[in-house]
Amino acid sequence: MRYAALSDTGRVREINEDSYHADGRLFIVADGMGGHRGGEIASAVAIDGFLSFEEENRRLPPLRRLSEGIAAANRAVLEMAERNPELEGMGTTFTTMLVEGGVFLGHVGDSRAYMWRDGDLRLVTRDHSLVERMVREGYISPSEARHHPQRNVILRALGIAGGLEIDLDELDVRPGDRMLLCSDGLSGCVEDDEIESMISAGDLEACCRSLVEAANARGGPDNITVVLVELGWEAEAESRGGAVGEKSRRGFFGRRRA
Numbered sequence: 099m100r101y102a103a104l105s106d107t108g109r110v111r112e113i114n115e116d117s118y119h120a121d122g123r124l125f126i127v128a129d130g131m132g133g134h135r136g137g138e139i140a141s142a143v144a145i146d147g148f149l150s151f152e153e154e155n156r157r158l159p160p161l162r163r164l165s166e167g168i169a170a171a172n173r174a175v176l177e178m179a180e181r182n183p184e185l186e187g188m189g190t191t192f193t194t195m196l197v198e199g200g201v202f203l204g205h206v207g208d209s210r211a212y213m214w215r216d217g218d219l220r221l222v223t224r225d226h227s228l229v230e231r232m233v234r235e236g237y238i239s240p241s242e243a244r245h246h247p248q249r250n251v252i253l254r255a256l257g258i259a260g261g262l263e264i265d266l267d268e269l270d271v272r273p274g275d276r277m278l279l280c281s282d283g284l285s286g287c288v289e290d291d292e293i294e295s296m297i298s299a300g301d302l303e304a305c306c307r308s309l310v311e312a313a314n315a316r317g318g319p320d321n322i323t324v325v326l327v328e329l330g331w332e333a334e335a336e337s338r339g340g341a342v343g344e345k346s347r348r349g350f351f352g353r354r355r356a
């Protein structure tokens with residue numbers, strides 16, 4: 099397996115409220131929202147909460163571990179908001195991929211996971227957003243959704259309520275497939291066919307830079323986070339554990355800004 103990740107504030111926002119994690123086994127993108135730095139705190143706290151749970155519950159089967167881990171992340175965000183009233187109302191999306199004898203997804207919100215195989219890109223998560231529902235029910239077209247005034251309204255997020263509906267999926271993958279996790283700062287302004295061509299060739303780090311540059315070239319209206327993974331034998335084999343290095347943008351205490 100090879101992987102790369104990049105997060106960028108974009109051209110309009112003053113702070114980056116997205117967080118991500120990538121360690122060769124677990125990959126996460128979280129897009130936070132809320133005033134008083136609530137967004138960046140929510141996304142970081144959610145990732146911390148998830149990773150702590152996951153670390154202590156490695157024996158759980160993958161999908162159950164993702165689902166319970168995301169529930170633990172949700173509780174961590176809610177508890178942080180309870181202790182800090184100025185953070186009330188903060189929330190975050192949460193899209194995570196576990197590569198461990200297979201590829202498993204857990205997903206809440208409007209960040210995305212795409213799968214790329216032999217030149218073709220396919221969206222493998224569903225946006226939990228108002229415009230996605232409007233498109234699905236036939237009220238607006240996909241191109242109208244892209245410019246709709248309510249395109250930022252999401253229907254599910256961590257930090258809103260104790261009960262949480264989580265999308266879970268196991269993907270059928272092959273070595274050589276590329277997986278992209280991203281925040282809506284990419285998918286909201288770069289079309290899928292452009293993303294497809296940009297991740298089709300070359301070094302993963304260069305691909306990440308091209309994706310972020312493309313979003314910024316379109317005004318960079320939001321924070322942009324991309325995590326790109328090229329699957330190897332890990333996707334098929336039984337779990338062998340062992341991270342191959344670690345990249346993280348989690349933990350808001352002492353976190354360094356790119």
Ligand SMILES: [Mn+2]
Nearest residue numbers: 129282283320
């Ligand atoms: Mn966003």
